[in-house]
Amino acid sequence: MRLLKWFVIFFVTAAFANPEQDQLLFRQHYQKLFPKLKLQDYADGIYAIDADARESWQIIEEFPPYELAIEAGEKWFNEPFANGKHYSDCLPNKGIAISHLYPKWDESQGKVITLALALNQCLEKNGEKPLPYQKGKIAEILAYLAYTSRDKLINIKIPDTDPRALKAYQQGKQYYYQRRGQLNFSCAICHVQNAGKFIRSERLSPSLGHTSNWPTYRLKWGEIGTLHRRFIGCHRQIRAKIPEPQSDELRNLEYFLSYMGNGIPINGPSIRK
Amino acid sequence: MRLFLLLSFFGLASCVTKTPPSEHKIPMPGKQLAFTRSKGNCLACHVIEDGESPGNFGPPLKAIQKKFKSKQQLRQQIWNATQFNPNTSMPPFGRNKILTEQEIDKVVDYIWQLP
Numbered sequence: 001m002r003l004l005k006w007f008v009i010f011f012v013t014a015a016f017a018n019p020e021q022d023q024l025l026f027r028q029h030y031q032k033l034f035p036k037l038k039l040q041d042y043a044d045g046i047y048a049i050d051a052d053a054r055e056s057w058q059i060i061e062e063f064p065p066y067e068l069a070i071e072a073g074e075k076w077f078n079e080p081f082a083n084g085k086h087y088s089d090c091l092p093n094k095g096i097a098i099s100h101l102y103p104k105w106d107e108s109q110g111k112v113i114t115l116a117l118a119l120n121q122c123l124e125k126n127g128e129k130p131l132p133y134q135k136g137k138i139a140e141i142l143a144y145l146a147y148t149s150r151d152k153l154i155n156i157k158i159p160d161t162d163p164r165a166l167k168a169y170q171q172g173k174q175y176y177y178q179r180r181g182q183l184n185f186s187c188a189i190c191h192v193q194n195a196g197k198f199i200r201s202e203r204l205s206p207s208l209g210h211t212s213n214w215p216t217y218r219l220k221w222g223e224i225g226t227l228h229r230r231f232i233g234c235h236r237q238i239r240a241k242i243p244e245p246q247s248d249e250l251r252n253l254e255y256f257l258s259y260m261g262n263g264i265p266i267n268g269p270s271i272r273k
Numbered sequence: 274m275r276l277f278l279l280l281s282f283f284g285l286a287s288c289v290t291k292t293p294p295s296e297h298k299i300p301m302p303g304k305q306l307a308f309t310r311s312k313g314n315c316l317a318c319h320v321i322e323d324g325e326s327p328g329n330f331g332p333p334l335k336a337i338q339k340k341f342k343s344k345q346q347l348r349q350q351i352w353n354a355t356q357f358n359p360n361t362s363m364p365p366f367g368r369n370k371i372l373t374e375q376e377i378d379k380v381v382d383y384i385w386q387l388p
Binding site (some may be wrong): 183 | 316320326369371
């Protein structure tokens with residue numbers, strides 16, 4: 001039975017090994033569900049499909065609670081390390097307006113590099129301590145960097161010069177469709193199969209555009225948090241084993257989801273319930 | 274008589290000391306098991322009677338006896354819905370031990386009699 005399951009997963013992934021094909025099918029599904037939406041509308045998550053939620057969001061946006069995080073992030077970002085170097089020395093274009101290009105496949109390291117991981121690698125390279133990944137300083141720096149990237153279109157590449165890139169993408173995809181946890185859910189059951197429906201009083205957003213609005217100020221958190229913190233929250237809801245933020249699993253998952261969202265504008269930092 | 278009194282005293286006493294007045298120590302009736310978030314949470318996906326803010330993944334639960342031939346069949350749907358529909362979103366309450374066997378029996382009794 002277990003073997004059968006693996007065969008099925010193997011053939012399904014093999015049959016649609018082409019990420020472009022995946023992307024097409026993924027979008028066609030949402031087009032059928034929400035025929036009025038244009039691609040860029042998906043940057044707004046649940047607000048793209050729920051008029052009431054959208055209205056209260058627009059009121060909060062008049063005095064956005066993430067503004068302080070952007071300011072703090074800019075300050076941290078420009079503060080020199082003990083050796084006099086800066087984050088900007090580690091990043092393309094000095095870190096400005098690059099959020100839409102992450103995560104990136106890094107051939108020399110043989111893994112997916114998210115912007116959060118790039119920041120921590122920069123710290124370590126310069127003899128500084130890495131930052132915790134879910135909230136606080138790193139979320140603030142990412143908020144500032146996302147702010148400088150607003151309206152840039154997500155543009156994720158899976159280079160065919162390195163077969164390991166495609167493999168990482170496929171692992172992310174498999175993780176997304178795999179059932180897990182005591183409640184036996186996959187990400188897709190909630191955010192593909194049942195997007196737009198209600199689970200109790202909570203309406204489910206489409207996964208298309210899920211990586212555009214980060215980091216996000218969640219009213220529930222009362223602060224700004226990272227995408228991987230949200231991933232972990234969804235694991236908790238289904239009583240699944242909690243993965244580490246920035247683990248291979250979650251970086252590959254982010255790679256897959258971001259690729260699905262190519263062409264959608266970055267509008268982080270943002271606000272969610 | 275004296276023995277009876279003595280026993281019931283100890284019975285009571287052990288109730289007081291061993292069982293704190295927390296909810297989950299007192300067995301829940303079927304309806305409560307079906308509604309409570311940390312238990313069945315069937316309302317997450319189904320409209321049921323007067324249950325508040327139900328979701329809509331699944332059909333409203335009513336007139337179940339028109340759909341299921343027996344309580345046993347209903348029990349199987351709740352124990353592991355994936356055996357009837359491999360793509361279902363409904364959690365396998367028995368197989369994954371989300372509810373105990375006794376709790377499932379109570380939920381079945383409750384759902385079975387819904388008009």
